[in-house]
Amino acid sequence: MNAPSITTSSAEETQVPSRFNLQAALKDAFKTALITLALSIPILSYKTEQNGGELFLASRWWLVAAVVGIIFVLRVLEHAFLATKASRKALPDPHQATEPVHAEPSAYQKVSRFAIPLFLGVALSFPLLVYLVQGGLNESRYFVDLGILILTYVMLGWGLNIVVGLAGLLDLGYVAFYAVGAYSYALLSTTFGLSFWICLPLAGILAAFWGMILGFPVLRLRGDYLAIVTLAFGEIIRLVLINWVDLTNGGAGISSIPRATFFGVPFTSGDDGFAALFGLDFNAMHRYIFLYYLILGLALLTNFVTMRLRRLPIGRAWEALREDEIACRSLGINTTNTKLTAFAIGAMFGGFAGSFFAVRQGFVSPESFNFLESAIILAIVVLGGMGSQIGVAIAAIVLVGGPEMLRNLTFLKAVFGENFDPNEYRLLLFGAGMVAMMVWRPRGLISEREPSVILKERKAISGSLVKEGHG
Amino acid sequence: MSTAGATNPMSQSAAAPARQPLLSVRGVKTYYGNIIALKGVDMDVHEGEIVTLIGANGAGKSTLMMTIFGNPRAREGKITYAGRDITQMPTHDIARLSIAQSPEGRRIFPRMTVFENLQMGASINGFAHFDQDLERVCTLFPRLKERLQQRGGTLSGGEQQMLAIARALMSRPKLLLLDEPSLGLAPLIVKQIFEIIKELNEKDGMTVFLVEQNAYHALKLAHRGYVMVTGNITLSGTGKELLENPQVRAAYLEGGHH
Numbered sequence: 001m002n003a004p005s006i007t008t009s010s011a012e013e014t015q016v017p018s019r020f021n022l023q024a025a026l027k028d029a030f031k032t033a034l035i036t037l038a039l040s041i042p043i044l045s046y047k048t049e050q051n052g053g054e055l056f057l058a059s060r061w062w063l064v065a066a067v068v069g070i071i072f073v074l075r076v077l078e079h080a081f082l083a084t085k086a087s088r089k090a091l092p093d094p095h096q097a098t099e100p101v102h103a104e105p106s107a108y109q110k111v112s113r114f115a116i117p118l119f120l121g122v123a124l125s126f127p128l129l130v131y132l133v134q135g136g137l138n139e140s141r142y143f144v145d146l147g148i149l150i151l152t153y154v155m156l157g158w159g160l161n162i163v164v165g166l167a168g169l170l171d172l173g174y175v176a177f178y179a180v181g182a183y184s185y186a187l188l189s190t191t192f193g194l195s196f197w198i199c200l201p202l203a204g205i206l207a208a209f210w211g212m213i214l215g216f217p218v219l220r221l222r223g224d225y226l227a228i229v230t231l232a233f234g235e236i237i238r239l240v241l242i243n244w245v246d247l248t249n250g251g252a253g254i255s256s257i258p259r260a261t262f263f264g265v266p267f268t269s270g271d272d273g274f275a276a277l278f279g280l281d282f283n284a285m286h287r288y289i290f291l292y293y294l295i296l297g298l299a300l301l302t303n304f305v306t307m308r309l310r311r312l313p314i315g316r317a318w319e320a321l322r323e324d325e326i327a328c329r330s331l332g333i334n335t336t337n338t339k340l341t342a343f344a345i346g347a348m349f350g351g352f353a354g355s356f357f358a359v360r361q362g363f364v365s366p367e368s369f370n371f372l373e374s375a376i377i378l379a380i381v382v383l384g385g386m387g388s389q390i391g392v393a394i395a396a397i398v399l400v401g402g403p404e405m406l407r408n409l410t411f412l413k414a415v416f417g418e419n420f421d422p423n424e425y426r427l428l429l430f431g432a433g434m435v436a437m438m439v440w441r442p443r444g445l446i447s448e449r450e451p452s453v454i455l456k457e458r459k460a461i462s463g464s465l466v467k468e469g470h471g
Numbered sequence: 472m473s474t475a476g477a478t479n480p481m482s483q484s485a486a487a488p489a490r491q492p493l494l495s496v497r498g499v500k501t502y503y504g505n506i507i508a509l510k511g512v513d514m515d516v517h518e519g520e521i522v523t524l525i526g527a528n529g530a531g532k533s534t535l536m537m538t539i540f541g542n543p544r545a546r547e548g549k550i551t552y553a554g555r556d557i558t559q560m561p562t563h564d565i566a567r568l569s570i571a572q573s574p575e576g577r578r579i580f581p582r583m584t585v586f587e588n589l590q591m592g593a594s595i596n597g598f599a600h601f602d603q604d605l606e607r608v609c610t611l612f613p614r615l616k617e618r619l620q621q622r623g624g625t626l627s628g629g630e631q632q633m634l635a636i637a638r639a640l641m642s643r644p645k646l647l648l649l650d651e652p653s654l655g656l657a658p659l660i661v662k663q664i665f666e667i668i669k670e671l672n673e674k675d676g677m678t679v680f681l682v683e684q685n686a687y688h689a690l691k692l693a694h695r696g697y698v699m700v701t702g703n704i705t706l707s708g709t710g711k712e713l714l715e716n717p718q719v720r721a722a723y724l725e726g727g728h729h
Contacts, residue, residue, distance in 0.1 A: 313594050320580055320591050327578035330540055332566035332595035332642070449582045451620070453590065 025079035033072040040064045116390060123151075123296055127289045137285040144288045146404055148295055148360065152353055153400045155299035157380040157392040159349030162306055164378065165387035166315065167342035168322025170227040173214070173234025174377050177207040177347040179241060179369035181354020186254040186364045187247070196260050196359050200352060207351025208344040210237075215343035219336055222325070234374050241366040253365025260359045262290055291360050298356060302349045303389055309345070310452045318342050319387070319449075376400075383437055385444025394445055403430070491554065493518045493646060493678055494539070494570075499548035501531075501538045508534045510702040511548065516646065516680050521672050523681040523689040523710070525723060526699035532682045533575050535699070536650050539680075540572055541565050552646070567595055571644035575651055575682075577635040581624030585615055588623050588634055592641030600643065608637040611667055629660040636664070640671075646678045647671070653685045661685065665692050686723035690714045698723075 045064050049056045122129070126147050130140040156178065163171045184203035188194045194202075218229050241248045248254065259267065267274045267287035274290075275282040309315035317338045320328045329335055358364050380399055384391035406422040406429070413420050441447065492515035501509040508531050516522045526532050538545050541562045550558045557565050566572070571592075580588050589608065593601050609616035612633045618626065623634060632652055639647060649668070653661040665688055671677045683689035690696050690710040698706040698719060706713065713719050 316587065316591065316594070319583065323580040323582060324578050326542070326574060327580065329542065329562040330566055330572040330574055330578075331591055331638070332563045333591075334561075334563045449622075451584045451587060451622075453584070453587055 021083075025076050028079065029072045029075035032075045033068050036068050036071045037064065040067055119390070119393065127292055137283050141285060141288065144285070144292050146401065148288070148292050149404075150397055150400045151292070151295040151299050152357065153377065153380060154393050154396040155295065155302050155353045155356075156350060156377045157384065157396050158299065158302040158306060158389060159346050159353065160377050160381050161346075161384075161387065161389070161392050162309075162318070162349070163342050163346035164381050165385075165392070166306075166310070166322065167318040167339065167346075168386075169339060169342060170223060171230045171343075171346070172227045172371075172374055172378060173230035173232070173237075174346070174350055175369045175371070175374040176214070176234040176237035177211060177350030178354040178357065178373065179237050179366070180207045180210050180347075181351030181356075182358040182364045182368070183241065183248060183254070183354075184351065185355035185358040186257050189258045190254060190256070193258075195264070196258070196355070197263070200355050203355035204348040204351045207354065208348040211343040211345075211347025211350075212340055214347075215340045219339055231371070231374075234369075234371060238366050238369050241369070248366075251366060253363060253367070255363045257358055257362045257364065259362060260287065260291060260294065291356075295356055295360075298352055302352075305345075305349075306389065314338070314341060316452065322387075379434070383434070383444055385441075385446035385448075387449055388444065388446040391444055391446030398433075399430070402433075490517065492516060493553060494680065495551050496535070496539065497549045497551075499535070499538060499545045499550060501534055501543055502546050503534075503543065508702055509538060509545075512699075512702075512704055514697055514704060516678060518645075518678055519672070519676050520695060521668065521679045521681060521693045523683055523693035523696045524699055525683055525686045525689055525696060525713075525719075527722075528684075529701075530699040531702045532699055533650055536572070536575075536648055536680070536682050539565075539648065540570075566642075569643065569645045570648065571639035571642050571646075572648040573632075573635040573639045573650065573652065575654075577628075577631045579623040579626075579631050579634050579638065581622065583623055584620050585623060585626070585634055586619040588638050589615075589619075589641050592638035595642045601641075604641050604643065608640055611640075611670070612637050629656050629664075632656060632660075632664065636667070644677070646680065648680050648682075650682045651684060652681070653683065653688065661688060668692065686719070687714070690719075 041064070044067060045060055047058045047060055049058050127140065127144055130143040130147075131137060134140040134143065156174070159177075160171065160174045163169050163174070181203040184206045185196070185199040188199045188202060189196070214230065214233050218226055221229060242251050244250075261267070262274045265272070265274050265277055267284075267290065269275065269282040273282065274280075274286055280286070306315075310319070317328065317333050320331070320333065321335060321338050321342075325335060328338070357368070361368075376399060380395045381392055383399065384393070384395035403423070403426045406426060409422050412422050437445075494514075494516040496512055496514040499509055499512045500507065512531075512535055514522075514524075514535070524532050524535065534543075537543065539550055539557075541557065541560055545558055548558070549556060552565075552568055552570060555568070557568065580591065583591070589605060590598070590601070593599075593604060609619075614630055615633055615637055618630065623631065626634060632654075636647075636649065636652060639649075652664050652668070656664070668679055668681065669692055672679055681689055681693065690713050693710040696708065696710050696713045697704050698713065706716065706719065708716070714724075
């Protein structure tokens with residue numbers, strides 16, 4: 001068993017070049033950037049402009065800076081990519097691995113250490129960045145709105161990730177809980193005049209309650225069968241909302257839902273409004289920026305709670321349940337409770353997101369909660385990589401932000417004619433993207449499962465080498 | 472772990488019938504839908520024993536083991552553990568009675584690390600003696616110690632089997648149920664695993680119920696054995712008796728590898 005192995009030394013030798021040395025990569029990228037700078041001074045930095053008979057020399061240093069920056073980043077990424085590829089090759093075949101595998105952290109893991117603070121920084125300063133780039137509050141409205149939309153889906157994705165990604169329960173009706181949350185806020189605030197901050201936890205509790213109600217009948221189901229029942233549940237909620245006219249006002253929806261207030265201070269132009277209180281000039285954008293930070297806070301709360309739960313026995317039980325239900329039971333895990341808590345907690349975050357949706361729109365109708373929404377949220381989780389928090393966030397940005405970007409591709413009109421509306425091809429591109437993903441990254445953008453306990457040093461093994469559990 | 476029953480196992484198995492068995496199975500019938508899999512099985516496991524159950528494919532060995540764990544549940548008959556009726560108990564509650572199982576097909580958690588797999592095994596008793604138990608299984612299975620941070624799915628078959636047994640040991644069970652620990656393993660690894668089972672029994676007094684295809688090794692190791700044929704126990708006796716029994720030799724040992 002402990003016989004000296006010949007493979008060890010050779011494995012270590014092949015391991016050496018595969019290490020992703022960040023310092024060397026940065027150094028090399030810096031050199032490349034310098035060369036780029038030198039080249040771009042004569043080529044890019046000045047441009048001649050003709051104005052009547054005169055010729056001006058216009059400087060374009062921002063362009064040079066941008067090009068140098070892009071080259072720098074690309075060079076670093078190239079190093080990271082090559083290192084990942086090399087380390088994949090260098091990893092021994094898992095079937096032959098009879099000696100411990102001393103794998104370095106993959107380039108992805110190293111990059112993610114910088115990427116997560118970067119993402120967080122961009123998210124936190126997003127309204128400010130937009131304000132600076134667009135040059136005014138009113139001009140930044142579109143992008144702040146888009147940010148709110150993306151973050152709503154990030155939050156929904158993270159909420160569904162608990163059910164699908166961690167507990168492995170395929171839920172096609174997640175939008176039902178979103179609807180429960182939205183209608184909870186809409187009805188409680190319009191009927192009883194309760195404020196948003198009271199309704200938010202109530203909506204979460206109600207959605208969690210509905211999660212349990214859905215959970216009970218489907219306890220014995222898995223996979224495809226579970227998916228069909230949850231799909232039906234989503235439709236039932238929508239149909240009830242349409243047909244129970246006395247309560248929900250049917251298809252016409254509920255309008256004039258009270259707007260969000262800054263902890264009781266309304267966003268109005270009056271003397272007791274937000275702007276007057278803080279001595280600012282009144283601007284409707286204050287409310288949107290507040291909403292942006294509200295959803296950012298809610299999304300980060302979802303993430304924080306999920307990350308904490310993953311380290312607790314209940315979170316570990318979810319993951320164990322995803323991998324092997326029979327093994328779970330024989331280890332003394334109550335699978336009934338485990339599934340119900342997964343449904344309830346996932347649904348609760350859906351409910352939070354729903355009440356946020358209602359407060360942002362000021363109007364809810366059953367139309368907003370159709371199957372396509374569920375499908376998009378599920379697609380975000382699957383494309384992101386089941387169980388991966390950062391993967392889900394990236395997938396939400398791509399899937400929700402991407403189609404919005406299509407609207408702005410006006411140059412396509414020059415190619416395909418005036419009547420061409422890129423937005424009509426949204427779903428086509430969506431499908432093409434899905435197919436491409438399934439070909440190149442069949443287990444999602446980030447398929448590696450990060451261990452929730454890390455001993456001394458990390459030893460990473462690519463997730464693609466590990467077979468999926470079947471139970 | 473418990474030190475009870477650390478005396479000479481042979482004398483104990485001789486004295487055992489006088490005491491109440493740790494696990495007793497009486498007239499158990501188990502069905503899969505309308506198909507009967509166990510046709511009224513009687514079986515006892517006494518404290519401090521290694522009992523093995525041998526039989527051909529499809530005889531119902533694994534079904535008996537799973538029935539003891541309440542999945543599927545016995546439709547008739549009675550199963551008692553340490554004097555308690557566990558016939559109708561849910562699986563996860565049975566697991567809390569200090570019975571641990573290493574199920575057929577290993578069933579480790581492939582995307583979790585070895586360390587996390589072992590943690591899952593200890594979650595029943597709330598990680599009460601986690602560090603000690605971890606050290607203990609690492610001594611028993613040095614291979615696992617080298618691989619604590621590796622994902623379960625990247626282990627070899629033998630290592631996965633070791634992990635499945637180690638995970639079951641993490642809850643400090645009194646009774647260990649092992650379903651075909653030798654399945655698909657190289658003879659050398661099989662020998663190691665059987666030695667470890669023996670060590671657990673002799674040093675810690677752990678009671679072991681072993682379901683095996685590998686009749687020769689299993690009977691050599693066990694104090695007592697049962698032979699199962701199509702849902703019925705047809706023979707029982709001490710390991711030595713069964714090894715010498717001409718019927719057993721003809722059906723399970725002749726031409727077999729030793």
